[in-house]
Structures are given as C-alpha cells and as structure tokens.
Amino acid sequence: MKPTISINFHGIGDPKRTLEPDEAPYWVTRDQFENVLDRIAATPDPAAYVITFDDGNQSDHDIALPALVARGLTARYFVLTGRIGHPGSLNAGHIRTLQEAGMTIGSHGVAHVAWPTLEEGALTREICDSRARLEDICSQPVTEAGIPFGRYDARVLRALHTARYTAVWSSDGGKMKQNAFLRPRTSLRRDMTETMMASILAGQMSPVRRLRRTLGMMRRQWIVTG
Numbered sequence: 140m141k142p143t144i145s146i147n148f149h150g151i152g153d154p155k156r157t158l159e160p161d162e163a164p165y166w167v168t169r170d171q172f173e174n175v176l177d178r179i180a181a182t183p184d185p186a187a188y189v190i191t192f193d194d195g196n197q198s199d200h201d202i203a204l205p206a207l208v209a210r211g212l213t214a215r216y217f218v219l220t221g222r223i224g225h226p227g228s229l230n231a232g233h234i235r236t237l238q239e240a241g242m243t244i245g246s247h248g249v250a251h252v253a254w255p256t257l258e259e260g261a262l263t264r265e266i267c268d269s270r271a272r273l274e275d276i277c278s279q280p281v282t283e284a285g286i287p288f289g290r291y292d293a294r295v296l297r298a299l300h301t302a303r304y305t306a307v308w309s310s311d312g313g314k315m316k317q318n319a320f321l322r323p324r325t326s327l328r329r330d331m332t333e334t335m336m337a338s339i340l341a342g343q344m345s346p347v348r349r350l351r352r353t354l355g356m357m358r359r360q361w362i363v364t365g
C-alpha cells in the first residue's frame with residue numbers, strides 16, 4: 140500500500156475558549172487552513188493525504204466542515220469528550236453533523252492528559268469512557284484514537300490495542316502506512332511559512348530528522364515508562 144501523508148490541525152481562526160499553556164501556536168489562521176486544503180485538493184491524488192483534527196474545537200464544525208465539503212474532502216475528528224458542549228468546543232449536535240457529512244469521529248480521551256503518566260485504571264477510563272460517550276452520540280462504533288500531545292509508550296499502545304482500537308494517530312511526523320496500527324501525523328502550526336507547509340505536504344524530511352523520528356518511534360514503542 141502506498142505511503143500517505145497525514146496532516147493534523149487543532150483550532151482554526153480565533154479561539155472561543157481559554158487556551159491551555161503552549162496551545163496558541165497550534166491554532167492556524169483560516170487562510171493557512173484553506174491554503175493547505177487547496178493544495179491537497181489540487182494534487183492528482185488527494186486520497187494520498189489524511190486530514191485530522193484534535194481536541195474538538197468549535198472551529199472543526201464552523202470553519203473546517205464547510206471548507207472540506209466545498210472541496211470534496213473528508214477528515215477525521217478526534218474529540219475530547221470532557222469538553223463536549225462547553226463554550227468554544229463541539230456539542231453533540233455538531234458531532235452528529237460532522238458524522239452525517241461523511242467525517243470520521245474518533246477519541247482524543249476525556250480530559251486532555253498525557254496518557255503515559257496515568258496509572259492503569261485512569262488510562263482505561265480515558266480510552267474507554269471517551270469512546271463510549273462518542274458511540275452514544277454517533278450510534279456507531281468508534282475505532283480510532285488521536286493520542287493527546289502525541290505522547291505514548293508501549294503500555295499506552297498495548298492498552299489501546301487491548302481496548303480494540305484499530306488505528307491510533309501520533310504526532311511523529313513524516314509518511315505513514317495506510318494499514319498500520321500506529322499512524323504518524325504532522326501537526327501544523329501558525330508560525331509555519333507557506334514553504335514549510337508545502338514541504339510537509341510533499342513528504343520532505345531531512346535525513347537527520349528522519350533518523351531521529353525512526354529512533355524515537357522505536358524507543359516509544361518498546362520502552363515502558365510512567
């Protein structure tokens with residue numbers, strides 16, 4: 140199966156809630172977002188790209204959905220269930236609208252915590268309670284997760300696998316295999332230039348970064364911490 144490039148967004152435009160520390164750089168402008176979609180839509184094979192959203196911000200529905208539909212693109216939305224219905228975040232009606240428009244809904248956990256830091260019971264609740272809430276809203280199975288902050292280790296991956304998730308999305312960057320369990324994504328940031336975004340979409344990565352990524356992914360999959 141040919142490699143795919145996966146692009147991850149967080150919020151778009153002006154946030155409608157108080158941001159977490161260090162979150163602001165991950166909010167892109169509407170122009171940046173639409174520019175990336177235009178580039179993907181203009182490629183000979185838009186299916187070579189996967190577009191995802193983490194956190195479940197209201198801009199997923201208000202800005203991203205119409206822009207995707209206008210270009211015939213689909214995306215995956217990884218929703219924090221602890222924020223559903225809160226100001227600035229998706230509510231249950233938004234989530235159903237996304238689903239009815241052909242978008243995939245997945246879990247980003249409940250409370251936006253780093254999963255490797257949790258003890259067993261809390262980790263299971265993050266992974267399973269969030270999914271149960273989304274399945275209740277969507278009335279269909281939820282099988283994918285976006286890993287909060289891209290932080291995982293072997294124990295987290297095992298827990299996701301045991302809970303019968305079929306695909307989990309990290310933030311390791313670079314290309315991914317379409318049928319892999321662990322799927323790396325690149326998170327776009329507001330401070331990225333158009334040239335940087337174009338090179339990410341072209342799948343370009345320096346040899347040093349590629350080596351660091353490979354070693355990092357190997358280490359996180361085999362060393363159990365927390």
Ligand SMILES: [Zn+2]
Pocket residue numbers: 193194247251287288
């Ligand atoms: Zn997140």
